[in-house]
Each structure stands twice: as C-alpha cells, then as structure tokens.
Amino acid sequence: MRYAIISDIHSNLTAFQAVLQDIEARGGVQLIWCLGDIVGYGPDPGECIALLHKYDHICVAGNHDLGAIGKIDIEDFNPEAAFACRWNGEQLDAREVEYLADLPLTIVEGDFTLAHGSPREPIWEYLVSTYSAKVSFDYFETNLCLVGHSHVPLMFELVEESGECLLHELSHDAAIALGGNRLIINPGGVGQPRDGDPRAGYAIYDSELQIIRHYRVPYDVALTQQRMRERGLPRRLATRLSQGW
Numbered sequence: 379m380r381y382a383i384i385s386d387i388h389s390n391l392t393a394f395q396a397v398l399q400d401i402e403a404r405g406g407v408q409l410i411w412c413l414g415d416i417v418g419y420g421p422d423p424g425e426c427i428a429l430l431h432k433y434d435h436i437c438v439a440g441n442h443d444l445g446a447i448g449k450i451d452i453e454d455f456n457p458e459a460a461f462a463c464r465w466n467g468e469q470l471d472a473r474e475v476e477y478l479a480d481l482p483l484t485i486v487e488g489d490f491t492l493a494h495g496s497p498r499e500p501i502w503e504y505l506v507s508t509y510s511a512k513v514s515f516d517y518f519e520t521n522l523c524l525v526g527h528s529h530v531p532l533m534f535e536l537v538e539e540s541g542e543c544l545l546h547e548l549s550h551d552a553a554i555a556l557g558g559n560r561l562i563i564n565p566g567g568v569g570q571p572r573d574g575d576p577r578a579g580y581a582i583y584d585s586e587l588q589i590i591r592h593y594r595v596p597y598d599v600a601l602t603q604q605r606m607r608e609r610g611l612p613r614r615l616a617t618r619l620s621q622g623w
C-alpha cells in the first residue's frame with residue numbers, strides 16, 4: 379500500500395493541487411497522512427479542507443488549525459501570523475470548524491506515530507536539532523515518527539548501538555530505507571517551505587518496499603501571492619513564499 383505524507387498546507391490551494399497532481403503522476407496513493415496545519419498564513423482555508431476531504435485521509439492537529447478556531451491561544455504568534463490565522467478562522471463554516479476541533483493530537487498507525495510538532499509536545503515543539511530530537515525518541519513507542527511544523531524536510535536517526543542522534547537533510551527524490559534504526563521524519567511543507575527552496579515538499583511511503591521517498595514540486599507561487607493580496611493578507615507572508623523561508 380502507498381501513502382502520501384503531507385504537512386503544513388497552510389491554505390495554499392495552488393501548492394496543494396500541484397502536490398496532488400504530482401502524487402497522481404507517480405502512480406497515486408491509497409491514503410493520505412496529513413501532519414497538520416491545513417490552514418493559517420494562506421488565502422484558501424476552506425478550499426484546502428474541502429480538497430483534503432476528497433481523499434481518504436487521517437490528520438493530526440497543528441497549532442494553526444487550533445489557533446484559527448480559538449481552541450488554543452495564539453498570543454505567541456508573530457503579529458502577521460496571528461492576523462492571518464484569525465482571518466483564516468473567519469472564513470470557515472461550522473462544519474469546517476468542527477472538523478479542525480476534532481483533530482487528534484497524535485495518531486499511531488502500525489509502525490508510525492504521527493504528530494504535528496513533536497511526540498512530546500505535539501502542538502508547539504519544533505524538531506530542528508539533534509538535541510531536541512534525541513529527547514523525543516523517548517516519547518513514542520513505534521519505530522518511526524512523522525512530524526511537520528518546521529516546514530523543513532529532514533530526518534533524525536537514533537543509532538541503536540551508540541545512542542547517537544544524527545540529522546539528515548532530505549533533498550528531492552531522497553529515498554529512506556526503513557527497518558533499521560528508529561527515525562523521526564519531516565516530509566517538508568506543502569504550502570510554505572522554509573528551507574530556502576520555494577517548491578512544495580511531501581513524501582510517499584510504500585509499505586511493501588518499506589521505503590519513504592521525499593519529493594519537491596514546483597507550483598505557481600505568483601498565483602498564491604496574488605490571491606493573498608486580493609484577500610488583504612500581510613505582504614511579507616506572500617513574499618516569503620518566493621524565497622522559501
């Protein structure tokens with residue numbers, strides 16, 4: 379069976395559509411695993427939720443999902459992110475709000491634990507260093523953990539013999555062979571990549587081959603930026619999409 383691993387769509391419908399097309403072009407998947415932050419920052423929150431619902435999927439909650447509907451406090455967000463998060467929430471109808479409110483914080487599926495930020499702090503913690511990642515391995519039972527939140531495609535490996543934690547950056551078409559050391563994998567962000575590469579990021583897991591492969595997909599950034607301008611969203615949130623930060 380094949381699974382798409384996507385995260386941080388952030389209301390970027392154009393990027394999400396490009397990723398879905400790329401998935402189809404690679405033979406499709408049976409199920410989407412979504413690691414949260416469907417909404418926030420971008421111009422099309424309701425459309426992104428609706429498009430995700432056209433596919434069989436499971437999804438955990440992200441900080442922007444819960445922030446947009448007032449379920450968590452967003453006072454720690456920077457002013458532009460907070461403005462966009464509130465605007466996103468105002469666009470949602472009652473069913474969309476209910477869907478986001480009901481998202482679980484973590485999901486365990488076979489060999490995988492899914493969380494938005496980290497298994498220790500699913501909503502808020504960023505895993506970008508081996509220091510925080512190493513601690514995280516104590517907070518899930520499965521061999522593998524999938525996270526988003528940082529919008530940076532990378533993998534942490536806990537070396538069984540030494541206990542050392544290694545960081546591997548993931549570039550387009552990188553293949554991860556499963557079945558060895560325990561891993562925490564971030565597929566990158568669909569709607570607001572932050573590793574200096576503006577292309578959308580995601581991954582496909584093939585359970586028969588026991589391989590996860592990371593992909594980058596170009597999309598029409600200017601179209602998303604135009605839609606953000608039309609909706610009065612902060613200019614800096616639009617320009618950053620061109621630079622991938």
Ligand code: ZN
Pocket residue numbers: 386388415440442527528529
């Ligand atoms: Zn995010």
